[in-house]
Amino acid sequence: MKKNSCYILLALFAGVFYGCTNEEPLYKPKYLPVIDASVLPKENRAMTMFEDDEDPSKMYDKKDRSFRVNEPLQLFLKGTDSIQIRLYLPVALSNVKIYAKLPNYEKRFVIYHFSKIPAFHRSFHKIPLTEKRHDYLLETGNTVTIDQIQGFSSETIEFSLECDDPLFKKLKKIKSRHLVQFDDKYHKTYDASYHFVPMNPVHAKEAITLLYNYSYALSHPLYYDTFINFDKYIQERTATASPPYAGPLYWHGNAADKDGVYDYLSKEEAEQLYWKYIDDREISLAMVGGGNAYGGGNLVSAYESLYISSHWRGDISLWVHEYSHHIDMGHNSSFAVYGEIAGQSDMMSQFYQYLIYLDDLPFTNPDILQSWTKSTYLRSNHKKPVFKMNANNPFLLKYKGQGKWN
Amino acid sequence: MKNILALILILCFFTNCTKDVPPAENHTHHYLTYEAAITKESVPGNTTVFEPKGIAISNEKLYVTNGGALEIFDAITLAHIKTITEYTKEKTTIPFTNLSSVCVDNGRIYVGSTESRLFVFDEFTHAGINTVGNGSYNGTFVHVFGVLVRDGLVFVKEKNNIIKVFETSQITETSHWDLKPIAKLNTLKGLKEVYSLDIFEGNLVVAGIQAKSYLYYNIANIKANAANSLITPIEPERLEFETAEPISVAFNKDWVVTSEKFGRSSFYLKLYPKEEFMIKNYKSVLNASGIVNQFQFGNIVGISQLDDRIFLSDNTNKQVIIVKPNSANIAEQKN
Numbered sequence: 001m002k003k004n005s006c007y008i009l010l011a012l013f014a015g016v017f018y019g020c021t022n023e024e025p026l027y028k029p030k031y032l033p034v035i036d037a038s039v040l041p042k043e044n045r046a047m048t049m050f051e052d053d054e055d056p057s058k059m060y061d062k063k064d065r066s067f068r069v070n071e072p073l074q075l076f077l078k079g080t081d082s083i084q085i086r087l088y089l090p091v092a093l094s095n096v097k098i099y100a101k102l103p104n105y106e107k108r109f110v111i112y113h114f115s116k117i118p119a120f121h122r123s124f125h126k127i128p129l130t131e132k133r134h135d136y137l138l139e140t141g142n143t144v145t146i147d148q149i150q151g152f153s154s155e156t157i158e159f160s161l162e163c164d165d166p167l168f169k170k171l172k173k174i175k176s177r178h179l180v181q182f183d184d185k186y187h188k189t190y191d192a193s194y195h196f197v198p199m200n201p202v203h204a205k206e207a208i209t210l211l212y213n214y215s216y217a218l219s220h221p222l223y224y225d226t227f228i229n230f231d232k233y234i235q236e237r238t239a240t241a242s243p244p245y246a247g248p249l250y251w252h253g254n255a256a257d258k259d260g261v262y263d264y265l266s267k268e269e270a271e272q273l274y275w276k277y278i279d280d281r282e283i284s285l286a287m288v289g290g291g292n293a294y295g296g297g298n299l300v301s302a303y304e305s306l307y308i309s310s311h312w313r314g315d316i317s318l319w320v321h322e323y324s325h326h327i328d329m330g331h332n333s334s335f336a337v338y339g340e341i342a343g344q345s346d347m348m349s350q351f352y353q354y355l356i357y358l359d360d361l362p363f364t365n366p367d368i369l370q371s372w373t374k375s376t377y378l379r380s381n382h383k384k385p386v387f388k389m390n391a392n393n394p395f396l397l398k399y400k401g402q403g404k405w406n
Numbered sequence: 407m408k409n410i411l412a413l414i415l416i417l418c419f420f421t422n423c424t425k426d427v428p429p430a431e432n433h434t435h436h437y438l439t440y441e442a443a444i445t446k447e448s449v450p451g452n453t454t455v456f457e458p459k460g461i462a463i464s465n466e467k468l469y470v471t472n473g474g475a476l477e478i479f480d481a482i483t484l485a486h487i488k489t490i491t492e493y494t495k496e497k498t499t500i501p502f503t504n505l506s507s508v509c510v511d512n513g514r515i516y517v518g519s520t521e522s523r524l525f526v527f528d529e530f531t532h533a534g535i536n537t538v539g540n541g542s543y544n545g546t547f548v549h550v551f552g553v554l555v556r557d558g559l560v561f562v563k564e565k566n567n568i569i570k571v572f573e574t575s576q577i578t579e580t581s582h583w584d585l586k587p588i589a590k591l592n593t594l595k596g597l598k599e600v601y602s603l604d605i606f607e608g609n610l611v612v613a614g615i616q617a618k619s620y621l622y623y624n625i626a627n628i629k630a631n632a633a634n635s636l637i638t639p640i641e642p643e644r645l646e647f648e649t650a651e652p653i654s655v656a657f658n659k660d661w662v663v664t665s666e667k668f669g670r671s672s673f674y675l676k677l678y679p680k681e682e683f684m685i686k687n688y689k690s691v692l693n694a695s696g697i698v699n700q701f702q703f704g705n706i707v708g709i710s711q712l713d714d715r716i717f718l719s720d721n722t723n724k725q726v727i728i729v730k731p732n733s734a735n736i737a738e739q740k741n
Contacts, residue, residue: 026427026428026740026741027427027428027430027739027740027741028741029739029741079698079699080698080699102435102736103435103691103692103693104433104434104435104436104691104736105433105435105736107738129734135739138738142738142739142740142741143738143739143741144736144737144738144739145430145736145737145739146435146734146735146736146737147734147735147736148734149435149437149732149734150437150439150732151437151439151698152437152698153694153695153696153697153698154698155693155694155695156435156437156694
């Protein structure tokens with residue numbers, strides 16, 4: 001009997017061990033629900049920024065409206081227990097995870113998972129940590145359970161975000177950190193000879209879209225390569241020119257040119273200037289309704305036609321010109337010279353068109369905004385912009401459809 | 407035997423597949439919540455500014471040095487109890503001026519004045535016991551910028567780089583104003599800032615603002631080398647920070663609470679684990695520049711505690727701010 005009972009015991013223990021090795025993980029987390037920001041309850045105070053009929057004074061309020069060209073989704077701690085999200089994009093983003101990190105715990109965890117955030121969306125969200133104990137998904141795939149924390153300050157919580165939307169991944173590649181704002185001082189305080197005119201949200205949405213595209217183009221490796229090796233670009237473009245090309249052979253600066261003598265930049269100086277193009281300066285956007293457009297200091301301005309239509313067709317030479325003034329380059333330099341092969345306006349426009357052709361810009365479809373249809377908000381009539389690739393585009397001739405930024 | 411088998415079977419049933427969730431790996435999040443503040447309005451009839459410097463708590467009473475007055479509050483209700491503006495002993499009265507520091511120990515209140523005097527009076531009757539120093543910086547003290555009394559010793563920080571150490575027994579009803587210190591400590595640097603001192607496990611710890619470090623002096627060592635230190639003041643052990651300037655320091659049952667200045671005007675309140683702090687491993691568990699929607703911390707020159715409430719003498723904000731440290735558990739699950 002004693003022997004038998006030993007066997008029975010052995011069998012039972014074997015059963016215990018067998019039974020437990022096949023179990024599911026023992027802690028079963030209960031995560032917070034996924035949020036669709038297009039259908040939020042009232043308490044989230046959701047709104048759409050830059051609605052066509054929104055009072056333009058709101059878009060000119062720099063404290064309320066500004067964005068960095070590499071940070072389309074903004075997260076702000078509001079009070080001690082809420083965050084505000086602001087999306088500066090003309091289209092929706094899908095699958096956005098917002099992470100929090102606490103000072104004494106090195107791992108990030110998901111506090112909000114948005115299945116969708118609509119274009120130009122803004123809303124408030126209570127930080128779930130301040131409500132009660134919850135389970136949160138860690139980056140490692142594990143779960144962390146955190147007790148209620150009554151409130152936060154900017155030092156005691158850090159937010160970050162991840163998004164696998166292809167558009168977001170594209171925008172993440174932008175190296176420039178320019179802070180973009182709209183400024184009404186130009187049309188309000190400058191005399192009429194400058195022809196500055198007020199913008200409205202229809203213009204603003206187009207300007208924002210253009211800014212992402214332009215910043216993406218500036219950050220593009222093919223552009224960087226062409227910029228630094230601009231001598232090579234000029235050589236290739238003028239190899240078969242007739243009569244033979246006699247213009248500048250590389251970037252040249254602000255000093256006046258005399259008898260074909262240019263104040264050439266060294267490659268090191270060109271490199272410095274490139275990084276100046278994509279630094280973290282502030283840009284104030286404005287619009288002109290006639291006369292000249294202006295750039296310089298914080299200002300970059302353009303005509304309505306450029307904002308509504310031209311940029312979709314890749315005709316951005318005026319924009320590039322004013323932008324070069326914005327980085328302190330004058331009309332004597334190859335950065336603000338018009339109509340020359342060896343100039344930034346022409347080269348960048350050609351490159352920009354090549355990117356539209358490759359569908360290698362964040363936004364290439366004017367239908368996302370359809371601004372040309374919004375005549376109530378426009379100063380003149382515009383047709384739907386249609387992009388047409390020039391068969392002689394130097395980038396097309398050289399790269400033949402290659403060079404997309406992957 | 408059958409019974410035993412049945413028992414084993416039942417036990418197996420309970421152990422099998424009702425396995426406990428493996429213990430989670432725990433971490434702690436520390437944070438502060440705002441409780442209250444004592445302001446100019448807290449002192450009835452006060453028409454002048456409220457400029458708190460050194461503070462102390464004893465027997466549920468909060469003592470706040472405020473220019474030419476020592477304000478006493480109920481440390482629980484925060485109600486104002488009394489304003490003392492002068493030292494009184496029998497026929498002698500000395501008006502308080504420029505009070506910098508206060509400490510209460512063993513039934514006595516010690517109040518330091520930058521006008522080179524230490525006033526000592528009864529904690530309960532407020533009757534004068536005696537003064538140390540005569541109000542001249544050529545006398546016993548070159549001004550007084552900090553005072554701590556504990557375990558029979560009185561530590562007085564002067565304007566220069568010296569802390570003078572006395573025995574409490576030296577100060578009596580009849581002692582002379584010009585007492586000779588039993589030891590001297592070197593703070594390396596010194597100036598016109600209020601100094602904060604505390605004691606933990608046989609060590610005096612001083613927030614050395616100009617020396618950019620916490621200064622540690624072993625009390626047994628002070629006693630052993632007392633005579634010699636009068637010629638060569640004892641130097642502290644310390645680790646100099648690159649940027650942080652410690653302003654105040656106080657030990658409580660859980661933490662070392664300190665305030666530190668960064669750059670020209672950034673002030674932080676910090677909580678350090680005590681043991682780590684004592685071996686100069688300065689990894690804070692809490693680092694706060696203010697209480698959201700309430701305060702951006704200023705120059706916190708004194709810290710005192712009662713139960714789980716921390717009293718901060720914020721000279722920039724001209725308030726005594728009362729905060730409470732809280733914690734929340736972070737449990738990383740094994741799944």
